[in-house]
Amino acid sequence: MAATIKDIAAAAGVSRGTVDRVLHGRGGVCPEVKERVLQLAEELEYRPNRAALGLAALKKPVRIGLLLPSEGNPFFGEVIRGAKAAEKSLSDYGTALLPEPVRGYDTAGHLRALRLLEERGADGVCAATVDVPEVRAAISALAERGVPVIALNSELSPCGCLSYVGCDYRQTGRIAAGLLLLMGLDAPRLLIVTGSKRVRGHNERVSGFLERLREAGKPFSVLEEIECEDDDEAAYALTLEALRRLPQADCLYVAGAGVQGVGRAVREAGLLGKEPILAFDDTPAVRALVHEGAVPATVCQSPFEQGYRAVKLMFRYLTSRSEPPKRWIATPVIKIRENIDEGDGSR
Amino acid sequence: MAATIKDIAAAAGVSRGTVDRVLHGRGGVCPEVKERVLQLAEELEYRPNRAALGLAALKKPVRIGLLLPSEGNPFFGEVIRGAKAAEKSLSDYGTALLPEPVRGYDTAGHLRALRLLEERGADGVCAATVDVPEVRAAISALAERGVPVIALNSELSPCGCLSYVGCDYRQTGRIAAGLLLLMGLDAPRLLIVTGSKRVRGHNERVSGFLERLREAGKPFSVLEEIECEDDDEAAYALTLEALRRLPQADCLYVAGAGVQGVGRAVREAGLLGKEPILAFDDTPAVRALVHEGAVPATVCQSPFEQGYRAVKLMFRYLTSRSEPPKRWIATPVIKIRENIDEGDGSR
DNA sequence: TTGAAAGCGCTACCAT
DNA sequence: ATGGTAGCGCTTTCAA
Numbered sequence: 001m002a003a004t005i006k007d008i009a010a011a012a013g014v015s016r017g018t019v020d021r022v023l024h025g026r027g028g029v030c031p032e033v034k035e036r037v038l039q040l041a042e043e044l045e046y047r048p049n050r051a052a053l054g055l056a057a058l059k060k061p062v063r064i065g066l067l068l069p070s071e072g073n074p075f076f077g078e079v080i081r082g083a084k085a086a087e088k089s090l091s092d093y094g095t096a097l098l099p100e101p102v103r104g105y106d107t108a109g110h111l112r113a114l115r116l117l118e119e120r121g122a123d124g125v126c127a128a129t130v131d132v133p134e135v136r137a138a139i140s141a142l143a144e145r146g147v148p149v150i151a152l153n154s155e156l157s158p159c160g161c162l163s164y165v166g167c168d169y170r171q172t173g174r175i176a177a178g179l180l181l182l183m184g185l186d187a188p189r190l191l192i193v194t195g196s197k198r199v200r201g202h203n204e205r206v207s208g209f210l211e212r213l214r215e216a217g218k219p220f221s222v223l224e225e226i227e228c229e230d231d232d233e234a235a236y237a238l239t240l241e242a243l244r245r246l247p248q249a250d251c252l253y254v255a256g257a258g259v260q261g262v263g264r265a266v267r268e269a270g271l272l273g274k275e276p277i278l279a280f281d282d283t284p285a286v287r288a289l290v291h292e293g294a295v296p297a298t299v300c301q302s303p304f305e306q307g308y309r310a311v312k313l314m315f316r317y318l319t320s321r322s323e324p325p326k327r328w329i330a331t332p333v334i335k336i337r338e339n340i341d342e343g344d345g346s347r
Numbered sequence: 348m349a350a351t352i353k354d355i356a357a358a359a360g361v362s363r364g365t366v367d368r369v370l371h372g373r374g375g376v377c378p379e380v381k382e383r384v385l386q387l388a389e390e391l392e393y394r395p396n397r398a399a400l401g402l403a404a405l406k407k408p409v410r411i412g413l414l415l416p417s418e419g420n421p422f423f424g425e426v427i428r429g430a431k432a433a434e435k436s437l438s439d440y441g442t443a444l445l446p447e448p449v450r451g452y453d454t455a456g457h458l459r460a461l462r463l464l465e466e467r468g469a470d471g472v473c474a475a476t477v478d479v480p481e482v483r484a485a486i487s488a489l490a491e492r493g494v495p496v497i498a499l500n501s502e503l504s505p506c507g508c509l510s511y512v513g514c515d516y517r518q519t520g521r522i523a524a525g526l527l528l529l530m531g532l533d534a535p536r537l538l539i540v541t542g543s544k545r546v547r548g549h550n551e552r553v554s555g556f557l558e559r560l561r562e563a564g565k566p567f568s569v570l571e572e573i574e575c576e577d578d579d580e581a582a583y584a585l586t587l588e589a590l591r592r593l594p595q596a597d598c599l600y601v602a603g604a605g606v607q608g609v610g611r612a613v614r615e616a617g618l619l620g621k622e623p624i625l626a627f628d629d630t631p632a633v634r635a636l637v638h639e640g641a642v643p644a645t646v647c648q649s650p651f652e653q654g655y656r657a658v659k660l661m662f663r664y665l666t667s668r669s670e671p672p673k674r675w676i677a678t679p680v681i682k683i684r685e686n687i688d689e690g691d692g693s694r
Numbered sequence: 695t696t697g698a699a700a701g702c703g704c705t706a707c708c709a710t
Numbered sequence: 711a712t713g714g715t716a717g718c719g720c721t722t723t724c725a726a
Contacts, residue, residue: 002438004703015713020705028711050439051401052703055718058398059705091349092397092719171686178685182643184531212685296529331689334681338525338559339518342678351719362697367721375695399719402702406721439703697726702719710713 003044011040023048053320054093061094062318064311065122067113067129068152071103074283075303076128079153082307083126090315097311098122105130114138118147124318126165126310128153131200148317150324152310153303154201162317163324165310167301169201172332173208173255176278179297179334180213180251183276187219191242191249195230195256205255205280223249228258235261243269252277260285263294282335290340298340302330350391358387370395400667401440408441409665411658412469414460414476415499418450421630422604422650423475426500429654430473437662444658445469452477461485465494471665473512473657475500478547495664497671499657500650501548509664510671512657514648516548519679520555520602523625526644526681527560527598530623534566535598538589542577542603552602552627570596575605582608590616599624607632610641629682637687645687649677 005023009016014033021029022037023046029037040046066083070076080099087097098120100113110129115138117125125142127149129135136159139149143160153166180188195202206225213220223246228235235258243249243265252275254262259279266272273293279286282300289295313324352370356363361380368376369384370393376384387393413430417423427446434444445467447460457476462485464472472489474496476482483506486496490507500513527535542549553572560567570593575582582605590596590612599622601609606626613619620640626633629647636642660671 005705006703016704017706017714018712021712024705030711033711049402049405049703051398051405052439052718053705054398055396055402055702055720056704056706058396058718092399171689175683175685178683179529182526182530182683332686334683334686336522336525336529336681338522339679339681342518353719363720364698364722365696368696371721377695380695396719399702400721402704402718403720403722405702695726698724700723701721704718705716707716708714710711 002049003041003046004049005046007044008037008040008046011044012036048320050320057319058094061096062123062315063096063098063121064314064318065098065100065117065120065125065127066311067100067102067110067117067125067127069104069110069128070101074285075281076101078303079128079307082304082309083311084307085304086308086311086315090311093315093319095315107132107134110135111138114142118142118145122147124148124150124162124314126150126152126314129156130154131156148314150310150314153306155327163313163326163328165306165313165328165330167306167330167332169204170208170211171329172280172299172301173205173210174212175299175332175334176205176253176280176297177209177212177216179299180253180278181216181218183296185251185276187221188251189246189248190220190222191239191246191252192222192225193235193239193252193254193256193258193262194225194227195258197227199256202256206253209253209255228256228261230257232258232261232264234258236264237261239265240268243271250275254279256280257283259283259289259295263289263292266294282340287340290335290337293337297334297336300333300335302333306330349396350388350393351396352393354391355384355387355393358391359383395667397667404666405441408443409470409662410443410445410468411661411665412445412447412464412467412472412474413658414447414449414457414464414472414474416451416457416475417448421632422628423448425650426475426654429651429656430658431654432651433655433658433662437658440662440666442662454479454481457482458485461489465489465492469494471495471497471509471661473497473499473654473661476503477501478503495661497657497661500653502674510660510673510675512653512660512675512677514653514677514679516551517555517558518676519627519646519648520552520557521559522646522679522681523552523600523627523644524556524559524563526646527600527625528563528565530643532598532623534568536593536596537567537569538586538593538596538599539569539572540582540586540599540601540603540605540609541572541574542605544574546603549603553600556600556602575603575608577604579605579608579611581605583611584608586612587615590618597622601626603627604630606630606636606642610636610639613641629687634687637682637684640684644681644683647680647682649680653677 005016005019009019022034068076102109102113140160148162151161151164155164226238239262277295279295279298286298316322352363352366356366369381415423449456449460487507495509498508498511502511573585586609624642626642626645633645663669
């Protein structure tokens with residue numbers, strides 16, 4: 001059995017309260033006692049008992065804010081499910097989630113959401129937000145005031161974030177390349193449809209994809225790179241036009257959203273099931289295309305797990321000050337027709 | 348905040364001890380009080396607090412036996428890692444694992460291991476064992492004596508097992524078929540190498556595979572089905588012979604162990620990287636073949652997760668009498684060269 | 695049949 | 711600067 005505070009107190013010949021103060025760096029302890037206690041804690045390999053921690057924490061429950069651009073975006077539905085699962089598993093500690101769904105990536109909206117969360121008394125915040133100076137400043141300010149923030153799903157440039165929980169976009173791009181290699185097309189002529197060239201994740205997905213193809217020594221060509229702003233209509237129109245203009249294309253790579261539009265265009269061009277579409281995530285649109293045989297495989301990023309992890313890490317940090325890893329990278333998951341309907345976020 | 352025993356006691360006008368007795372069906376409570384308490388518990392939606400449960404459980408820690416044919420079998424190494432991770436996460440409750448590694452599937456050895464675990468005071472057992480009458484009888488007997496057993500990785504015919512934690516072999520076979528379809532060979536001529544036709548999991552992997560190919564309307568033929576008894580040497584010799592005799596074969600399907608032997612045979616036949624080998628799990632042997640390009644894809648069954656889950660479910664059952672699901676099926680995971688070195692069992 | 699109380703490990707607060 | 715103690719929710723044991 002692990003050593004307890006009581007053990008340390010006994011060994012050091014002081015009271016439990018004193019040990020507690022030392023362990024929490026709360027001060028008010030004379031240096032030599034402090035030294036002795038720390039020494040003993042080390043020797044006895046003291047690890048706070050999480051059950052006891054939790055019980056005691058019930059007195060002032062933790063609130064975790066959750067900022068997600070989830071309105072109208074099914075991808076984040078899964079993230080929310082994961083976060084709620086974490087909330088449930090932490091409900092014994094009185095932990096509660098403060099959800100703050102917003103629509104899209106409007107900076108002002110995100111800033112407002114952050115403000116609201118602080119007003120509602122969030123002790124910590126998990127946020128999938130935009131990497132712009134204003135937001136970073138707001139996050140820094142929150143951190144100053146003792147409200148830690150975990151970046152969720154989209155990484156932020158340095159701004160005092162506690163951690164990044166999300167996927168490695170370059171890596172998912174490489175995996176998509178691996179799937180293309182598996183499919184054995186020779187010298188594929190690619191049409192790339194990206195969300196936006198200003199979105200870091202999309203760029204990384206494209207560069208990782210191309211990087212891997214080059215590495216493999218596979219002959220291939222990129223006929224065109226279309227930017228659709230994550231919009232299905234734009235994706236539809238632009239893709240259809242490109243397919244007509246470049247009939248030699250024989251594979252589509254969709255790095256961002258807009259897959260539904262791409263699917264429509266491919267169908268209209270009479271190429272459904274003939275010209276493979278490589279896609280990401282398993283939103284309902286992607287899933288439908290997989291079932292139709294238009295998308296042979298999709299590379300997913302465990303959104304459920306991301307939501308779950310972010311909330312859990314924040315909880316641990318808030319209750320036991322245990323530092324989360326700087327980056328927690330979700331395991332990429334390959335889905336094809338035969339496993340896309342598998343539940344992956346039961347827990 | 349959820350209702351506590353104290354709340355119920357106050358509402359019912361009795362003491363906490365009485366409520367506790369009712370809630371645990373320990374008897375010694377007059378019917379009308381019992382009725383009232385149960386009623387109140389229902390109304391107030393009483394849910395025992397797991398943190399408190401854990402704290403109190405520290406007084407008599409739970410021991411969970413773990414019977415695995417892990418000696419010399421790297422697959423089970425991952426299962427053990429998962430189980431140990433669960434043990435660690437439960438160490439705050441004083442839970443300890445009693446590992447009992449055995450070599451292979453020798454019935455007598457497994458029976459002995461079960462006996463040992465009981466002697467060492469296991470409160471519950473997770474076992475990857477063989478589905479034979481003697482073992483089933485031993486498990487029934489254990490259950491009678493109040494030691495529940497969870498079948499891990501290999502399902503058992505009904506014998507009073509608490510639950511099955513493992514994969515759906517048929518399903519993994521179907522996924523392997525999906526990968527073959529993806530690879531776009533036309534009319535593949537298959538050589539099937541199975542472990543043993545007496546092993547349920549292997550049979551299901553083969554039948555699921557063929558079933559899916561038929562469903563897809565894919566023309567294909569099975570040139571031969573080789574049985575290698577999960578032995579690399581046998582697999583090597585038999586495969587090599589078959590490859591020479593049946594040069595028209597253009598794809599190998601390895602349903603059980605012995606992949607290493609198959610790989611050697613393929614190399615010796617000068618077909619490495621030319622003739623795809625579909626395999627299962629990601630043991631070091633499979634991993635090496637994936638890196639060499641001999642195995643384009645392998646279907647894995649989250650062994651880490653299986654070990655983790657089994658222990659967690661047993662713990663919950665032992666401490667809060669919460670019934671685990673009858674079957675907990677691991678998510679199948681597709682691995683290709685680009686994601687096979689990904690950690691998947693961090694936690 | 696029921697009540698009362700101790701104790702699991704930790705935190706927070708009051709008293710010294 | 712330090713000690714003592716109540717209390718988080720639950721189980722268990724002893725007393726009535």
